[in-house]
């Protein structure tokens with residue numbers, strides 16, 4: 001169960017809970033970007049659920065998680081990773097997780113660099129035949 005070495009590979013996918021914003025919407029969603037403070041205004045229906053609402057200034061992405069009675073709840077898309085230095089679980093806006101970008105741990109200031117990792121298809125999938133040639 002417990003892996004000693006921290007795999008940076010689990011940086012990329014996990015979605016963690018972060019602040020939920022409430023905004024009013026009629027024709028537009030209007031919100032203030034948590035990352036850069038700019039006002040984001042998007043016409044309702046001008047974006048898909050997958051795309052989310054993207055800040056044009058810093059590319060932070062907000063997902064609409066609920067809508068009712070003219071109120072919407074939005075949440076910034078975030079990823080998390082474990083700091084290899086102090087084992088803290090850090091949260092970072094997914095828009096910042098790109099190959100070559102350096103992330104700094106807010107706790108111990110250790111820096112990690114984001115890299116893409118390729119995983120053999122058999123390991124990633126259900127793996128029909130186990131492969132003894134590995135390692």
Ligand SMILES: [Zn+2]
Nearest residue numbers: 033036055058
């Ligand atoms: Zn922004």
Ligand SMILES: [Zn+2]
Nearest residue numbers: 083086105108
């Ligand atoms: Zn740390």
